[in-house]
Each structure stands twice: as C-alpha cells, then as structure tokens.
Amino acid sequence: MAGRTGMVEQRGRGLWLTHLGLIVGVAFIFFPIWLAFVASTVEQQDIVRPPMPLLPGDKLLENYSRALVAGVNAPVATMLVNSLIMALGIAIGKIVISLLSAFAIVYFRFPGRKVFFWLIFLTLMLPVEVRIVPTFEVIANFGMLNSYSGLILPLIASATATFLFRQFFLTVPDELAEAARVDGARPMRFFFDILLPMSRTNIAALFVILFIYGWNQYLWPLLITTDPEMNTIVMGIKQMFPSGDDFAHWPTIMATSILAMIPPVIVVIGMQKLFIRGLVESEK
Amino acid sequence: MATLTLNTVKKSFGKTDVIHGVSIDVDDGEFIVIVGPSGCGKSTLLRMVAGLETVSSGEVRISGALVNDVEPMDRDIAMVFQNYALYPHMSVFDNMAYGLKIAKVPKPEIAERVQSAAKLLQLEPYLQRKPRELSGGQRQRVAMGRAIVRKPSVFLFDEPLSNLDAKLRVQMRLEIKALQRDLGVTSLYVTHDQVEAMTLADRMIVMNAGVADQIGAPLDVYANPATEFVAGFIGSPPTNFIDAGMVGAGTGRIGVRPEHIQLSEAGPFTATVGYSEALGAETLVHLRASDGSQITVRQDAGLPIPEQGVTRALSWQDAHVMRFDEQGMRQQRAKVADRP
Numbered sequence: 001m002a003g004r005t006g007m008v009e010q011r012g013r014g015l016w017l018t019h020l021g022l023i024v025g026v027a028f029i030f031f032p033i034w035l036a037f038v039a040s041t042v043e044q045q046d047i048v049r050p051p052m053p054l055l056p057g058d059k060l061l062e063n064y065s066r067a068l069v070a071g072v073n074a075p076v077a078t079m080l081v082n083s084l085i086m087a088l089g090i091a092i093g094k095i096v097i098s099l100l101s102a103f104a105i106v107y108f109r110f111p112g113r114k115v116f117f118w119l120i121f122l123t124l125m126l127p128v129e130v131r132i133v134p135t136f137e138v139i140a141n142f143g144m145l146n147s148y149s150g151l152i153l154p155l156i157a158s159a160t161a162t163f164l165f166r167q168f169f170l171t172v173p174d175e176l177a178e179a180a181r182v183d184g185a186r187p188m189r190f191f192f193d194i195l196l197p198m199s200r201t202n203i204a205a206l207f208v209i210l211f212i213y214g215w216n217q218y219l220w221p222l223l224i225t226t227d228p229e230m231n232t233i234v235m236g237i238k239q240m241f242p243s244g245d246d247f248a249h250w251p252t253i254m255a256t257s258i259l260a261m262i263p264p265v266i267v268v269i270g271m272q273k274l275f276i277r278g279l280v281e282s283e284k
Numbered sequence: 285m286a287t288l289t290l291n292t293v294k295k296s297f298g299k300t301d302v303i304h305g306v307s308i309d310v311d312d313g314e315f316i317v318i319v320g321p322s323g324c325g326k327s328t329l330l331r332m333v334a335g336l337e338t339v340s341s342g343e344v345r346i347s348g349a350l351v352n353d354v355e356p357m358d359r360d361i362a363m364v365f366q367n368y369a370l371y372p373h374m375s376v377f378d379n380m381a382y383g384l385k386i387a388k389v390p391k392p393e394i395a396e397r398v399q400s401a402a403k404l405l406q407l408e409p410y411l412q413r414k415p416r417e418l419s420g421g422q423r424q425r426v427a428m429g430r431a432i433v434r435k436p437s438v439f440l441f442d443e444p445l446s447n448l449d450a451k452l453r454v455q456m457r458l459e460i461k462a463l464q465r466d467l468g469v470t471s472l473y474v475t476h477d478q479v480e481a482m483t484l485a486d487r488m489i490v491m492n493a494g495v496a497d498q499i500g501a502p503l504d505v506y507a508n509p510a511t512e513f514v515a516g517f518i519g520s521p522p523t524n525f526i527d528a529g530m531v532g533a534g535t536g537r538i539g540v541r542p543e544h545i546q547l548s549e550a551g552p553f554t555a556t557v558g559y560s561e562a563l564g565a566e567t568l569v570h571l572r573a574s575d576g577s578q579i580t581v582r583q584d585a586g587l588p589i590p591e592q593g594v595t596r597a598l599s600w601q602d603a604h605v606m607r608f609d610e611q612g613m614r615q616q617r618a619k620v621a622d623r624p
Contacts, residue, residue: 175369178336183383183430184357193382197373 033261040064040254047250059251067255072240074228076256079236082151083215084263086232089152090214091207098158099199102165103191107177117166124159128220136223146227155220161206168202169195204274212264233260286347286360286437286470287312288333293342295328295494302328303494305342313468315461319481320491321517327442329491330474334363334440346438357386362431363440367447368423370415370430376402377411380429387434394433401429404463421452428460432467439464441473445480457483478518482506490514512612515539521568521580526553528607530575536609542568542582544604547590551597555579557590571596 035054039047042057067076104110105117128135135154144150172195180190221232231239237256242248268275288310295303303325310316318326331337333344335356344351351359362383370379377398384394402408405425415423424444431439444460445453461484464471475481481488482502490498490505490513498510502518509515515523516539523539531538531553547569555571567589569581579598590596607615 173367173369175365175367176371178334178356179363179365179369179371179430180382181336182334182356182361182363183434184386185382189386194371194373200373 036254036257040251040258042251044249044251063251063255064259067252067259071236071256072249072252074231074236076233076236076259078229079231079233079256080259080263082148082230083232083234083260085148086151086217086221087211087214087263089148090155090217091210093152093156094158094161094210095203095206097156098161098165099196099203101162102169103195105162105166106169107187120159120162122159123157124163128155132219132223139224145224146230150224151217151221151230151232155214155217158210161210164202164206165199168199172198201274201277204271204277208267208271208275211267215264287345288316288438288470288472289343289345289348290329290333291343291345293329293332293344294340295325295332295337296340301494303332306489306491306496307342308489308496308499310470310472313470315464315471315473315484315486317473317475317481317485317488318491319475319478319485319488319517322476323493324491325494326474326476326489326491330440330442330472333438333472334361335359357383360437361440362434362436362438363442364427364431364444366443368415368427370423370426372415375412375414376407376418376426376429379415379426380433383430383434397433397435398429401432404432405429420448421456424448424456428463432463437470439469439471439473441471443475444473445475446477453480460484478520482518490517492517509539509606510614512537512539512608512614515606515608515614521582523606524577524579525608526573526577526579527575530573536607536615539606539608540600540604542580545579545581545598545600547581547583547587547596548599549597551599553599554595554597557592557594557596559592560589562589571598 035052038053038056040063041060042053043059046053046057069075069077071079101120105113105120139145139150139154142150144153176194177190180194185193216234217232218234218238222235222238225231225235228239233256237253237260240248240253240256288308290306290308292305292307293303294301294305306329308316318329320326328337332339335351335354339352346359346361356363371382374382380398380401381394384397389397398411399408402411405428407422407425407429410418410422410426415426418426424447427444441460445456448456457480460473473480473484475484485502487499487501488505489496492511492513498505498514500508505514506518509518509523512525516525519541521542523541524545525537525539528534528536528538553573555573558570558572560570561568562585565585567583567585567587569583569590571579571581573579581598609615
C-alpha cells in the first residue's frame with residue numbers, strides 16, 4: 001500500500017497511475033538515447049536493415065575504440081579534448097571575468113559606473129549569431145583561426161554571469177565589507193577572502209551551466225576550425241555525416257554521440273549538490 | 285589606552301546637513317553612549333569616528349592624533365555591528381583571527397589572543413563552528429571577540445543589542461558593561477534605546493536631528509534635561525508636557541515626570557482617567573487633559589487605581605517643574621555641573 005512518507009499522501013490506484021504516467025514519460029524521453037546506445041553496439045547492417053534492433057549487440061568495444069582512436073575525420077579522443085578545453089576555457093574565463101566586473105560595478109564608485117553596467121547589460125541582446133561576421137573578421141585578423149584562443153576568447157565575455165554576480169553581491173550586507181575594512185582588508189583581499197568563498201555555490205551553479213553552454217557550441221567552432229585536428233565534438237558529429245553518396249558509418253557516429261554526452265553528464269552529476277544549493281539558497 | 289576628541293564634527297550628504305557640529309572630549313576608558321531616535325545622525329557620527337564615513341568638516345582625534353583622513357584599519361579602533369557582520373564561511377576562530385592575520389601577527393600569538401578572548405566571552409566550545417550554527421547571543425559575543433582580540437584603543441558599538449530578544453539584551457548589556465570596565469577601553473556606543481543608554485553610559489550624548497542636545501552623565505541628563513526633546517526622550521514613560529498657559533505659568537510648555545505627579549480628588553488642574561496599567565510594583569495611570577494632551581502618572585502599587593472615566597486633579601511640587609520656551613529650550617535650569 002501507499003507509504004505515508006511522501007509529502008502528499010497517496011493511496012492505491014492513484015499512486016500506481018501517477019507512477020505509470022511518470023514511467024511512460026521517462027521512457028518516452030529516454031527512448032532515443034537508448035536507440036543511439038543500441039546503434040553504437042551493433043554492426044552497420046543491423047541498423048540499415050529494418051527492423052532496427054532494440055537490444056544492445058556485441059560490438060560495443062569494437063565500435064567505441066574505433067571511434068576514439070580513428071573516428072571519421074579526426075579521432076573522437078582529439079575532439080573530446082578540444083571540446084573539454086573549449087568548454088573549460090569558456091566556463092572558467094566567463095566566471096573569472098564576470099566576478100571581477102561585478103565586483104568593480106558593485107563595490108567601487110568610479111565615473112561612468114552606471115554606463116558600464118548598462119553597456120554590459122546591452123550585450124545580452126546580442127548573441128553570438130548576430131555579431132558572428134565581425135567577430136570572425138576580428139579573430140581572422142588576429143590569426144586565431146584553428147586555435148584554442150580563437151575558440152574561447154570571443155565567447156568569454158558574459159553579461160548574464162556579470163548580472164548574476166552583481167545581484168548576488170548586492171545582497172551581501174554592506175556591514176561585511178565595512179567589517180573587513182576595519183579588520184584591515186584591502187579591496188582585493190576582501191574579494192578573495194570574503195566575497196569569493198561566499199559566492200562558492202553561485203560559482204558552481206554557473207560553472208555547470210556555462211560548461212554545457214561551451215560544450216554545446218556549434219556554429220562558432222564550425223566557422224573557425226577548418227583543420228579536423230581542431231574540431232570540437234558537437235560539430236564533429238555533424239561533420240561525420242557524409243556528403244553526397246558517401247556511406248555513413250552509423251555505429252561510429254552513434255558511439256561518438258554517446259561519448260559526447262558523457263562529460264556534461266559527469267559535470268552535472270558531480271556538481272549536482274553544489275549546483276542545487278547555488279540555485280535555491282543564498283548563504284548569508 | 286586612548287582619548288577621543290570630536291571638534292565641531294559636521295557631516296553633509298550633498299546639500300543636506302545631517303550632523304551640525306558635535307564636540308566632545310572623551311577621557312581614557314570612558315564609556316560614552318550616543319542615544320537618539322532613528323535618523324538623528326547617531327550612527328553617522330559613529331561611522332565618522334570609525335572612518336567608514338568621511339568627515340565633512342571638523343576634527344576627529346584619537347589619542348590626540350588627527351585621523352580625519354586615516355583608513356579605518358590604521359585608526360586603532362574596533363567596531364561591533366548591529367547585524368554582527370560575521371564572515372559566514374569562516375569558523376568562529378577565523379572570524380576573530382582575521383584582523384590579526386591581515387596585520388601579520390605571528391600564528392602562536394593569534395591563537396593565544398583568540399583563546400583568551402574566547403575564554404573571556406565563554407566561546408571556547410564554539411571556536412570551530414560556523415556563525416550560522418550559533419544563537420543570536422553567541423554571534424553577538426563573537427562580534428565582540430573580534431573587537432577584543434585586536435586590542436584597540438577605542439571600541440565602537442553600533443546598536444549591538446537591537447537584534448537580540450529582550451531578556452538576552454538585558455543580560456548582554458550587563459556583560460558589555462562589565463567587559464568594558466575590566467578592559468578599560470574607551471568606548472563609543474550607539475543606541476536608540478534610552479534604557480541601554482542610562483544603564484551603560486558614563487556620559488551620554490543625546491542627539492536630535494543632527495545636534496547634540498545634551499552631553500552629560502545619565503542621571504544628570506534625567507534630572508536636568510537641557511531641552512524639551514531630551515526631557516521627552518530620556519525616561520520611560522516619558523515626561524508629561526503641559527501648555528504653560530493652562531496652569532497659569534506664562535508661555536511655552538512645562539514638563540513634569542510621571543513619578544512627580546500625584547492624583548487627588550479635587551484641585552485646580554484636572555484630567556479624565558483613561559486606562560491604567562498595573563505593572564506590579566507600580567501602576568501607570570493614563571489621563572487626558574481638557575486640551576486633549578496625554579498625561580501619564582506613575583504611582584505606587586499600594587495606591588488605589590482610579591476607574592476609567594472619572595476626573596482626577598493633578599498636583600506636583602514646583603521644584604519638579606521643568607520650563608521650556610517655544611523653541612523647546614529649558615528655562616531657569618538648575619545649576620548642575622555637566623560632569624560628575
């Protein structure tokens with residue numbers, strides 16, 4: 001029978017119906033991922049000949065090692081490393097820059113403070129896609145095509161994160177800054193000793209979001225990386241699709257897709273606790 | 285130890301003057317309480333001494349040295365904030381040690397100073413806890429500990445007890461007083477609570493709209509208020525004010541403390557009894573005079589409590605009457621020295 005431990009007391013058929021509904025929902029969402037996984041463990045013929053198998057085959061190790069080492073255009077391992085560097089660079093860079101700019105905007109009184117804040121805020125309205133042609137021009141002139149700095153730098157400024165940290169800093173009581181001042185902490189010392197540890201959960205939440213943002217970048221890497229060695233995995237998957245009459249090796253592509261999902265999943269699960277705390281609670 | 289001198293200290297935000305020139309010489313080891321209603325500028329005055337607020341004009345001197353343009357950390361002061369301002373991610377020990385760490389005090393000395401402060405404040409069992417794991421009173425003690433370990437010349441308290449419940453407030457009040465006596469550190473204490481001011485102060489500064497209306501020992505201020513505002517603010521329940529014309533005493537108003545009024549059956553000045561509050565040891569009787577002004581009488585518990593609606597005559601001795609002119613300034617004030 002229904003337990004009394006839940007927040008809402010549920011009994012009998014009602015409980016089973018809700019569970020059934022949820023299970024169907026989960027299965028519905030999960031089914032394509034399961035199909036991709038199955039496709040990554042069978043042979044090419046099994047996929048192209050209907051009906052498609054619904055249970056994993058025995059080619060798991062073979063397909064995955066082929067994808068990792070050889071891939072189609074470039075080894076998936078290389079693409080994973082590229083993606084990792086890009087996603088980490090974007091996430092960490094964005095956090096560092098927005099922490100510092102939020103710190104400046106909230107705690108220092110300098111001429112044009114409001115103007116700078118609104119300028120930053122304005123960039124929220126200009127996503128990468130809108131400014132992609134001039135950005136490409138700039139990066140090309142700097143000779144940053146096919147390089148990590150070219151992948152990372154244009155995406156590193158973040159109005160959203162700056163705004164978020166600004167809002168958080170505004171909730172930190174003024175007395176804390178004053179107490180630190182009386183204690184003899186200079187501004188940067190206050191920043192590192194007090195503000196940074198207090199923003200810990202916010203940083204974690206933002207890191208998860210920004211890591212996935214960086215990992216899922218598609219258009220920008222597609223534009224500036226022509227060398228397969230510099231491909232990132234998300235665009236790399238698309239590059240694996242054959243053009244024209246070429247023959248697509250679906251098990252390898254599916255194995256790559258599954259591999260591409262793993263790092264974000266690890267980041268989300270690994271930082272889940274901090275992430276949720278950062279979203280729901282402000283520690284004061 | 286140290287003396288503190290304010291010389292016509294003024295503060296204005298833009299064109300608004302918030303403090304109109306306050307002067308006081310604070311002796312070494314003296315406990316000065318700045319008291320006044322909210323918005324009177326008492327916190328601003330304290331923050332100017334701390335260096336958290338710039339001084340618009342006038343001088344702030346600590347031990348004789350002009351500190352107007354000196355950073356808070358170099359003024360040799362320590363401050364206790366109303367909301368404690370403890371660093372939430374640091375343990376109690378780290379909270380107290382932070383200032384010393386920045387001052388590059390050697391580690392063994394930090395540990396020793398924090399330990400002895402913790403012992404003094406009975407915080408020893410909590411040194412490794414985070415502030416959020418402490419009760420309000422304990423947090424208050426940590427904030428005090430943070431001030432003590434720095435061994436400052438001047439303690440500054442900004443309404444340190446107003447976030448505590450009534451019982452704890454009384455207890456902490458006694459502790460602060462005892463601690464300040466033991467340490468002998470010159471202290472400046474801001475509060476809006478006149479009971480705190482009366483009990484803690486060696487001398488108090490009664491602030492009203494940016495002006496120090498009166499500076500003096502608590503009992504002197506109580507017995508001999510310089511202005512109508514001070515007479516009304518210090519003392520609970522407050523002084524009764526009656527239009528001087530109503531009792532044939534000329535212009536302005538007169539003030540009589542609730543304990544100095546007796547109720548009788550008949551007399552020249554009468555009022556209607558409203559409700560009465562029997563507090564056990566004493567009874568507060570609230571009356572309404574014929575011009576509508578409220579009058580409170582404090583009488584001993586043994587006396588009969590008049591019924592609501594009856595009319596009683598009020599009488600008092602001339603010696604207890606305080607006369608104020610139209611500007612609220614005291615007239616014919618008895619000659620009493622300002623300093624004890």
